[in-house]
Amino acid sequence: MREYIFDLNYEYGVHPIRDIFIDHSDVTVTGLDVSITHEGGWRIERLSGPEDALDSVQTVFFGERCTDCTYPTPKCDTEHQCQVLEQEATARTIYRHVTEMSYCSSLGYLALQHLGKGLVFGTTMQGSSYEWRLLIPTDRDIEGFYETLHEELPDGISLSVRRAGDLKRWFDRQASERDAKLPYEQREALEIAWEMGYFDHPRTATMEEIATKQGLATTTLRYRLRRAQAWATKIALGTQHPIY
Structure with missing residues (x-):
């Protein structure tokens, strides 16, 4: 088996479903379990992000449009049912069952x-990116698949291969996606602190400046950063692996 990571990237206005993700780029959707067959399939997905953005993105899953089509096509006849399994302020877990399907332009179905x-x-969806990670037996015609997929893409959608090689901690990463979810507000605090230079040497931003930018009390930001740094430390020491 070899691991491949295909990244589909969308310009705004090309795909109405992807436009919603672009509009709410602070939402990440990670496929925890994904099963695809010729007739249907199912998956469990974890959504994380700000509460108002999650509400908007969640409507995508309960709409009539197929959420997986690489590009909009009338040939897709997918029928699906969805159920919210878990709901928190900044996270949702959704079960999605494709009950009927004879054709879909999703990368998974085409593969x-x-x-x-x-x-x-x-799978991982965020902003303009729809990433598919595949484990594929070594005797399959990957080049032919890539060329066929690339030829079918309309203008405004680009395809890149971010990884092609032997397995690289696939199962560790899959386990971490189930067990090591960093809450959105802690991830946001960590990302903004990084962007503002809090971890630079010397520092170019103070805790108070970052708290002001986020509209938080300094004590709240300090707590979130400590929790996020503890999570990141576990990753660095090899006890967990990141999921975003």
């Missing part, structure tokens, strides 16, 4: 059509 059975899937 199944071109490469055959025995594939393993993982």
Whole structure:
């Protein structure tokens, strides 16, 4: 088996579903378990982000449009059902069941059509990016699949291969996606502190400046940063691996 990471990137206005993700780029959707067959499939997905943005993105899953099509096409006849399994202020877990399907332009379905059975899937959606991670048996025609997929893409959608090689901690990463969820507000605090130079040497931003930018009390920011740094330390020491 070899691991491949395909990244689809969308310009605004090309795909109405992707436009919603672009409008709410602080929301991340991670596929925890993904199963695709020729007739349907199911997946469990974890959504994390600000509460108001999550409400908007969640409507995508309960709408009539297929959320997985690489590009909009009338040939897609997917029918699906969704259920919210867990709901928190800044996170949701959604079960999605494709009950009927004879064609879909999703990368996963097209991979199944071109490469055959025995594939393993993982997905991440954020902003303009829809990333598919695949484990593929070594005897399959990857170049032919890539060329076919690339030829079918309309203008405004780009495809890149971010990884092609032997497995690299796939199962550790899959386990971490189930067990090591960094809450959105802690991730946001960590990202903004990094962007503002809090971790630079010498520092170019103070805790108070970062708290002001986020509209938080300094004590609240300090707590969130400590929790996020503890999570990051576990990753650095090899006890967990990141999921975003």
